[in-house]
Amino acid sequence: MDNQAIAQGIREAAQRLLAEGLVDCVLGYEAGTVPMRERPFFAYTPEEALRLTWSGFCCNNLANFLIRRPQGETGKVAVVAQGCVSRNIVGLIKEHQLSREQVHVIGVASPGMLDRDKVQAAVGADKVISAAHEEGDELLVEGPGWQERLERKKVMRDNCYTCVQRNPVIHNELIGEESEPTHGGVIDKVAAPWEKLDPSERLAAFGENYQDCIRCYACRDACPLCYCHVCFVDEAKPQWCGKTQDEADVLTYHLLRAFHCAGRCTDCGACESACPQGIKVRRLTGKIEKDVREFYGYAPGLDEESVPPLSVHKPDDPQGFIK
Amino acid sequence: MSSNESFEPRIAAFFCNWCTYGGADLAGVSRLQYPPNIRAIRIPCTGRLSPTFVLQAFRQGADGVWISGCHPGDCHYIEGNLYARRRFTVLKSLLEYVGLEPGRLHFSWISSAEATKFQQTVIEVTEAVKALGPSKFLRKEIGMVA
Numbered sequence: 024m025d026n027q028a029i030a031q032g033i034r035e036a037a038q039r040l041l042a043e044g045l046v047d048c049v050l051g052y053e054a055g056t057v058p059m060r061e062r063p064f065f066a067y068t069p070e071e072a073l074r075l076t077w078s079g080f081c082c083n084n085l086a087n088f089l090i091r092r093p094q095g096e097t098g099k100v101a102v103v104a105q106g107c108v109s110r111n112i113v114g115l116i117k118e119h120q121l122s123r124e125q126v127h128v129i130g131v132a133s134p135g136m137l138d139r140d141k142v143q144a145a146v147g148a149d150k151v152i153s154a155a156h157e158e159g160d161e162l163l164v165e166g167p168g169w170q171e172r173l174e175r176k177k178v179m180r181d182n183c184y185t186c187v188q189r190n191p192v193i194h195n196e197l198i199g200e201e202s203e204p205t206h207g208g209v210i211d212k213v214a215a216p217w218e219k220l221d222p223s224e225r226l227a228a229f230g231e232n233y234q235d236c237i238r239c240y241a242c243r244d245a246c247p248l249c250y251c252h253v254c255f256v257d258e259a260k261p262q263w264c265g266k267t268q269d270e271a272d273v274l275t276y277h278l279l280r281a282f283h284c285a286g287r288c289t290d291c292g293a294c295e296s297a298c299p300q301g302i303k304v305r306r307l308t309g310k311i312e313k314d315v316r317e318f319y320g321y322a323p324g325l326d327e328e329s330v331p332p333l334s335v336h337k338p339d340d341p342q343g344f345i346k
Numbered sequence: 347m348s349s350n351e352s353f354e355p356r357i358a359a360f361f362c363n364w365c366t367y368g369g370a371d372l373a374g375v376s377r378l379q380y381p382p383n384i385r386a387i388r389i390p391c392t393g394r395l396s397p398t399f400v401l402q403a404f405r406q407g408a409d410g411v412w413i414s415g416c417h418p419g420d421c422h423y424i425e426g427n428l429y430a431r432r433r434f435t436v437l438k439s440l441l442e443y444v445g446l447e448p449g450r451l452h453f454s455w456i457s458s459a460e461a462t463k464f465q466q467t468v469i470e471v472t473e474a475v476k477a478l479g480p481s482k483f484l485r486k487e488i489g490m491v492a
Contacts, residue, residue, distance in 0.1 A: 217443060226445030226483070255398060263398050271486040275401055278444065282397050285436050307440070314439045319432070333436070336428035338418065344438055345431070346454035346467055 024199040026157055029131055030077035032198035033103055036129050037072035040101050046127050047098035050085050051075040058155050059139040063088055077103070079137040079157050082180065082296035086111035086247035090120050099125055101195075105133035106204075107182075107291035109191035110324025111247040114287055117331060120250060123193075130194025132202040135175075135183035136292070137162065140301055142178045146171050176206075182292030182305060184208035192325055210290070213309025229274065235300040236273045238266070242304050243280060245297035248287045255279055281307035286315045286332040289324050355410055355475040358403035359384040362392050362415035364422040368458025369414075376461050380468040383475070384412065391415065393426025397437045400451070404484045410450045410475035414467070417455040427455070446483050449474035 024032075037049040053064035053074045061080045065088075066072040086108050089100065104112060109128060115121045134157075142155060146164050154165040162173045185208035190201045217225055240256070243249045255263045256276055264279065265272035290312060294304040315321050318341055319332040361367040367388050373380065385408075389395055392415030403411045413434065421427045434453055442448055452471045456464050 214443065222442065222445060222447065224445075225443065229444040261402070263402060265486065269486050271405060271484045274444075275405060275484055278401060278440070279398060282437065282440060307444070310443045311436060311440060314436055318435055333429070333432055336425060336432055338428075340428070340431055341435060342418075342431055344435075344453060346452065346470070 025159070026078050026134070029199045030075065033077055033129060033131070034072055034075050036196060036198060037066055037075055037101065038069040040127065041066065041069045041072055045099070046101040047096065049075070049101040049103075049129075050088055051103040051129075052077065052081040052083070052085075058152050059137070059142060065093075075103070077131065079134055079162070079175070080139065080155070081105075082136050082293065083245065084108055084111060084247050084291045084293035086115060087245060087293065089126060090115060090247065090250050099127060101127040101129055103129045103131060104191050104194065105131050106186060106188040106190055106192070107133070107289045108247075109193050110188065110289040111291060113192060113324040113327055114289065114331075115247065116327070118287075123327075128191060128194045128196075130191030130197040132191070132197075132199060133183070133186070133189040134202075135179045135186065135189070135206050136296075137175070137178050138180045138296070141180075142173065145173050145178055179206070180292050180296065181213075181303070182290050182295065185210040185213060185290070187290075187322065188325060193327065210309070211313055213290075213305055214313050217306060217310070230270050232303055232306055233273050233277055234270070236268070236277070236302055237300060238268055238273065238276065239299065241297040241299060242294035242302075245293040246284070247291075247293070248284050249280070255283075277304070277307060281311060284308050285311045286319075286321060287323050288312055353476060353479060355383050355472065355480075356408055357384045357410040357412055357471060357475055358408040359386050359412045359414070359471075360389050360392070360395055360399065361386055362422075362427070363388055363390050365416035365420065365458050366414035366454070366456040366464065369456045369460050369464040372458060372461035373464045378461055378465040380465045381472040383472045384468055391421065391423050391426035392430040392434075393421075393423065395430060395433075397433065400437065400441075401484060404446075404450075404481060405486065407485060409478070409481040410452065410471065412452040412454070412467075412471045414454040414456050417457055420457060447478050449478050450481060450483065 040046045049066040051064055052061045054076050055062045059080045061078055063083050085102050116123055151166050156163045160175045162175050164171050184206050186206055188204050264275045288308045315332050321332040400411050415427045454467050
C-alpha cells in the first residue's frame with residue numbers, strides 16, 4: 024500500500040471514529056507549511072480529519088502528545104501509531120501515564136521515516152526544495168526548475184535503519200498490511216563508534232558530538248519519556264545542571280537526560296529529528312539501550328507484560344564491578 | 347606519574363546509614379588508619395542515591411566518587427541496594443562509555459562489622475584516584491575575573 028492509500032485509510036478511520044463519537048479527537052499528522060515537515064495534528068471533527076496525512080516525514084512521536092494534551096481534555100483519543108510510537112504507548116501504559124482503554128491505536132507499519140537534513144544534503148545545501156514525494160522506493164524532490172530522484176533508503180533516519188519493530192505492537196485497527204519487522208540494520212552499531220575508541224579519546228569525542236548544542240531542549244520536549252512536571256534542568260535548589268552552554272553543563276544535561284531514558288527509550292529518533300543542530304543524540308541513549316538489553320534482557324515497549332528493568336531486581340544481577 | 351605523588355585527591359564518598367557508615371564508625375573507634383581523602387556523605391540507603399549526585403560531585407570538583415552500602419540481602423529497606431545495583435551498573439557503563447576513567451568511580455558493599463574492609467577499601471579507592479591525577483570530568487573551567 025502506498026502512502027496515499029494509507030493516508031486515505033487513516034482519514035476514513037478518523038472520520039468514522041469521530042462521527043460515531045467513539046473518541047474525542049484523533050491524533051495524527053498533517054502537512055506542514057514547508058515541505059518535509061509533517062507535523063502533529065489533533066482532529067476533533069470529521070471535517071478536520073480530512074487534513075490528516077501520512078508520509079515518510081512523519082518524524083514526531085505522537086505518543087508524546089497523548090500525555091501533553093490541552094488542559095481539561097481527558098476523553099478517549101485515537102492515535103496514529105507506527106512501531107516505535109506504539110512501543111512508547113505501551114511504555115506510558117506501564118508507567119501509569121495512560122490506561123489502555125483511554126487510547127484507540129490506529130496502527131500503521133512504518134515505512135522508515137526520512138531525514139530532511141539528509142535529503143537537503145543530497146540535493147545540495149543551497150537548493151530550495153518546494154516539494155518531496157515518495158514513489159515506491161524513491162523520493163522525488165522538486166524545486167524551482169529542477170527535480171531529482173533519490174533512493175529512499177539513502178535518506179532514511181539513522182534510527183530507522185536499526186529499527187527492531189516497524190509494526191505496531193498494539194493496535195485497535197491496522198491500516199495497510201504489516202511489513203518486515205526490521206530494515207536490516209544492527210542496533211548495536213549505534214554505540215559502536217565510541218566503544219571502539221580508546222577510553223582516553225572518548226571524552227573528547229563526547230564533547231565534540233555535543234559542542235553545537237544550544238540547550239533549546241527540543242530533544243527533551245519531543246521525547247514521550249520526558250513528562251516530569253519539573254525537569255531536573257529547571258530545578259534551582261539544588262541546581263543539578265548549570266544553564267550555560269559551557270561544555271560541562273551541556274554534557275551534564277545530555278548525560279542525565281539519557282540516563283532518565285534508561286530501560287525506556289524505544290529509539291524512535293524523535294530527539295534527533297527535533298534537534299535544530301543535527302546532533303547525534305542517540306549516541307548516549309543507544310548505549311544505554313544496548314546495556315539494558317545485554318544486562319537484563321529487556322527491550323522497551325515490545326510487550327505489555329514485562330516490567331521496566333530499573334524498577335525490578337534479581338538476586339543474581341551482574342555486580343562484577345562492586346568491591 | 348611523579349607529578350601525582352604530591353596530589354591529594356578529594357573523593358566524595360556516599361555511605362548508606364545502616365551499613366557502611368556504621369563500618370566507618372567502627373573503623374574510627376577501632377583506631378584503624380586510613381587516608382584522609384574521602385569526604386563522607388551519609389545517605390539513608392544506596393537506593394536513595396540518584397545518578398545526579400554522582401555527576402554533581404564531579405561537577406563540583408571531586409576527583410573520584412565512591413558509593414558504598416549494605417551487602418545484597420542485608421538492606422535495611424529490604425531491597426534498596428538491589429535497585430541501586432541495577433542503576434549503578436547502567437550508570438557506570440554509561441560514564442565509562444563517555445570517557446570517565448574507570449578508576450574514578452567505585453562501588454562496594456561494606457557491612458557495619460567490616461571495619462577492616464572499610465579501611466582497605468579507602469586505601470584502594472584513594473590510590474586508584476591518586477594515580478589518575480586531578481579530574482577534568484564535567485568540571486567547569488571558570489575564567490579569572492580581574
